[in-house]
Amino acid sequence: MGSWRLGAFDRLVWQRLLAATTLGLVGFLLNLAPIPLFSNIQLVLGNIVIVICASRLGLGWVLWCAFLAISGLYLAWGHPVGYLLFGLEALCITLMRRRGWYLLYADLAYWLVLGMPLTAWAVNALVDLPPEYTPFTVLKQGFNGLLYCSAASLLLMLSPRGWLRTLRQQPILVRNFRQKLSHAVFALMILALFISLLAYTGHLMRIQQNLLHERLTETGERIALQYERYFQQHVDVVTVAGEWLPTTASAQRARLSQLHARNPGFITMLVTDNEGDVLAAAPGALFDGTRKLSVASRAYFRQVMATGTPYVSGVLQGRGFGQDPIVAISAPWFDHQGQIGGIIEGSLDVKRLLELNDINPAVHLVVIDDREHVVTASEQTGFAPLSDWRVNIMREGSDEQIGLLSLGVAAAPVADYFQHSVTLDNDWQLYILIPYRPFAQRAERQFLWGLGLLSLALLISVFLAQRLSRYLTWPLELLAKEVAQTGDGHTVMRALPRGAATEILLLRDQLAHQRNAIMQHQDELEGQVAARTQELALANKKLARLALRDGLTGAYNRRHFNQTFDSARQYSLRSHTPLVLALLDIDHFKAINDSHGHLVGDDCLKGLVRVIGEHFSRQNDLLVRYGGEEFLLLLPQLPYASAREQLDALRLKVAATPLTTTEQGLDLLVTISIGAIVASGHFSDEPKDWLNAADKLLYQAKSEGRDSLCIQDCTFELSGI
Numbered sequence: 193m194g195s196w197r198l199g200a201f202d203r204l205v206w207q208r209l210l211a212a213t214t215l216g217l218v219g220f221l222l223n224l225a226p227i228p229l230f231s232n233i234q235l236v237l238g239n240i241v242i243v244i245c246a247s248r249l250g251l252g253w254v255l256w257c258a259f260l261a262i263s264g265l266y267l268a269w270g271h272p273v274g275y276l277l278f279g280l281e282a283l284c285i286t287l288m289r290r291r292g293w294y295l296l297y298a299d300l301a302y303w304l305v306l307g308m309p310l311t312a313w314a315v316n317a318l319v320d321l322p323p324e325y326t327p328f329t330v331l332k333q334g335f336n337g338l339l340y341c342s343a344a345s346l347l348l349m350l351s352p353r354g355w356l357r358t359l360r361q362q363p364i365l366v367r368n369f370r371q372k373l374s375h376a377v378f379a380l381m382i383l384a385l386f387i388s389l390l391a392y393t394g395h396l397m398r399i400q401q402n403l404l405h406e407r408l409t410e411t412g413e414r415i416a417l418q419y420e421r422y423f424q425q426h427v428d429v430v431t432v433a434g435e436w437l438p439t440t441a442s443a444q445r446a447r448l449s450q451l452h453a454r455n456p457g458f459i460t461m462l463v464t465d466n467e468g469d470v471l472a473a474a475p476g477a478l479f480d481g482t483r484k485l486s487v488a489s490r491a492y493f494r495q496v497m498a499t500g501t502p503y504v505s506g507v508l509q510g511r512g513f514g515q516d517p518i519v520a521i522s523a524p525w526f527d528h529q530g531q532i533g534g535i536i537e538g539s540l541d542v543k544r545l546l547e548l549n550d551i552n553p554a555v556h557l558v559v560i561d562d563r564e565h566v567v568t569a570s571e572q573t574g575f576a577p578l579s580d581w582r583v584n585i586m587r588e589g590s591d592e593q594i595g596l597l598s599l600g601v602a603a604a605p606v607a608d609y610f611q612h613s614v615t616l617d618n619d620w621q622l623y624i625l626i627p628y629r630p631f632a633q634r635a636e637r638q639f640l641w642g643l644g645l646l647s648l649a650l651l652i653s654v655f656l657a658q659r660l661s662r663y664l665t666w667p668l669e670l671l672a673k674e675v676a677q678t679g680d681g682h683t684v685m686r687a688l689p690r691g692a693a694t695e696i697l698l699l700r701d702q703l704a705h706q707r708n709a710i711m712q713h714q715d716e717l718e719g720q721v722a723a724r725t726q727e728l729a730l731a732n733k734k735l736a737r738l739a740l741r742d743g744l745t746g747a748y749n750r751r752h753f754n755q756t757f758d759s760a761r762q763y764s765l766r767s768h769t770p771l772v773l774a775l776l777d778i779d780h781f782k783a784i785n786d787s788h789g790h791l792v793g794d795d796c797l798k799g800l801v802r803v804i805g806e807h808f809s810r811q812n813d814l815l816v817r818y819g820g821e822e823f824l825l826l827l828p829q830l831p832y833a834s835a836r837e838q839l840d841a842l843r844l845k846v847a848a849t850p851l852t853t854t855e856q857g858l859d860l861l862v863t864i865s866i867g868a869i870v871a872s873g874h875f876s877d878e879p880k881d882w883l884n885a886a887d888k889l890l891y892q893a894k895s896e897g898r899d900s901l902c903i904q905d906c907t908f909e910l911s912g913i
């Protein structure tokens with residue numbers, strides 16, 4: 193028996209382990225890929241399994257299931273904050289469910305009291321997110337919790353009855369209709385409204401992103417074209433100038449000044465000989481020709497001298513005439529023999545690139561050269577020319593999607609940008625950047641408005657559910673009260689409120705009908721019971737009479753005498769009056785029976801009783817049939833003289849009265865013998881003493897020849913004592 197119990201216990205543990213693990217693994221897989229909303233905001237759905245587990249199993253299993261499911265999030269997010277947030281959620285809702293809370297309400301309470309403040313703390317302390325993301329992330333997390341909780345609640349409502357019943361460790365929730373309806377509507381509305389909100393916000397996001405994408409692409413192409421033209425134009429200027437440059441120094445200075453004045457994009461310009469020594473420079477003030485200045489080591493000199501073709505450098509810091517970041521454009525010039533006489537170089541001001549276009553100030557530009565050095569960048573990006581282009585590309589742009597990057601520059605006030613890059617002809621990259629934050633803020637605003645409306649719709653729905661349930665339950669409660677009052681004297685059922693559902697009105701009519709039928713039936717039953725009771729009372733009365741009277745003559749029987757004798761004696765004692773006890777016997781009755789038959793004998797006995805009854809008719813006179821034809825008279829308050837007189841008169845009366853008629857129709861006359869004592873109550877409290885005394889006197893009367901009275905006054909003897 194013990195081992196069987198252990199076996200059953202083990203099986204249950206294994207089944208619970210299996211259920212919690214399976215649910216946990218499903219949650220793990222779902223959580224590996226949280227649904228992206230926008231930016232780094234994601235929708236977590238795998239935690240649905242934690243709620244399902246908490247509805248059935250105990251704390252240990254739920255925490256195990258939660259651990260598995262949250263591990264999926266850990267892998268997806270790369271930080272362990274989920275263990276804290278959702279682990280605590282699992283703990284709280286399991287404990288509250290055990291205390292009889294609906295899971296959804298428990299979850300709502302958790303997020304309001306603990307979950308959202310904890311999220312706010314975690315976002316700031318543990319996760320590398322800008323602080324402006326906090327309120328939105330916190331709210332989103334709270335509603336996310338409610339979303340998977342309501343999804344789980346609805347799944348549980350729709351699950352087959354008795355699902356996971358054998359494993360159940362949580363109590364069954366007993367609720368009234370109003371509570372059940374409100375809960376179901378609450379769960380349904382959260383799910384429906386939240387999904388609509390997500391779909392709607394997602395749709396708006398996509399539209400906005402598409403517009404943005406078009407804008408970025410179009411702006412990129414336009415600006416790239418401008419830049420390429422700008423560069424080409426300056427390369428052409430330098431190249432053509434090289435081809436047509438005069439060979440004398442003074443003419444070169446004049447031409448250079450002229451070129452510089454016409455092309456303000458060049459900060460400086462210079463002309464060198466084929467040794468790299470500067471011959472002329474513009475502006476003229478920079479170089480008067482008195483000192484020797486060589487650029488022989490510069491790439492823009494050496495490249496041109498080596499190839500004989502124009503050259504465009506990467507971005508570099510000016511050294512000769514200034515410290516500005518520049519792009520050096522150089523080309524050869526030729527002497528009269530057609531030999532390379534040196535180079536002409538223009539230092540292009542890269543800052544002017546930004547002034548070329550009239551684009552929206554919200555759009556920022558960055559140009560990087562082929563060595564990933566920043567050529568020029570909008571001030572807001574925080575990148576200085578010549579700095580390294582170090583960014584975190586969060587998402588590469590494609591035809592469908594806008595790229596996202598995060599600037600790794602501490603000075604940048606805005607970290608994240610939508611980005612679009614175009615490769616220029618010279619292999620440089622032009623980055624068009626639009627700050628991400630305003631866009632996200634707009635999305636957040638839309639989302640928050642949606643959440644506000646959702647909350648309002650939720651409140652209205654729950655209120656409506658309450659009203660709806662009241663519409664059904666209130667008349668039912670009234671009806672139940674009415675039915676309960678049946679039997680308290682209420683015979684008519686009161687009308688229900690006019691707005692009650694027709695089904696309930698029908699039910700009320702049926703109940704009223706049934707109740708009337710029952711009451712009618714009850715009346716009938718009560719009538720029948722009353723009749724039966726009356727009959728029973730009569731029968732009892734008859735029985736009582738039969739129990740005390742002789743069946744043949746109707747005179748009292750011995751039992752009655754035994755019951756009443758003492759009270760007659762007591763009365764005699766109290767009232768100091770005499771009590772007479774007389775025994776009467778029909779003379780030769782056997783002979784009557786023998787001669788006329790027993791029926792005539794019976795009639796004779798009845799006739800005798802009738803005559804005696806008429807003679808002693810006082811209320812307290814008692815006639816008892818004492819034996820076969822022997823009768824007893826108990827006569828209270830009768831003094832000796834009267835007793836003697838009346839008994840003797842009886843004797844004479846019997847003798848003179850025909851008691852019955854014979855078969856031949858002749859009157860039957862009989863005589864009686866009487867033995868009687870007259871005594872007070874003191875005579876004896878034993879009836880047999882009285883009877884013996886009377887019997888002796890009867891015997892004496894018989895002995896004296898019958899038809900006689902022997903009476904003895906015992907009152908004197910006793911009073912003498």
Ligand SMILES: Nc1nc2c(ncn2[C@@H]2O[C@H](COP(=O)(O)OP(=O)(O)OP(=O)(O)O)[C@@H](O)[C@H]2O)c(=O)[nH]1
Binds near residue numbers: 781791792794797894
């Ligand atoms: N018909 C009829 N006879 C009864 C009834 N009870 C007793 N008897 C008869 O009454 C008779 C009594 O007879 P006995 O006691 O010998 O006395 P007796 O014949 O009256 O003679 P004495 O008393 O000596 O005058 C018996 O024959 C009984 O059968 C009864 O209820 N009906």
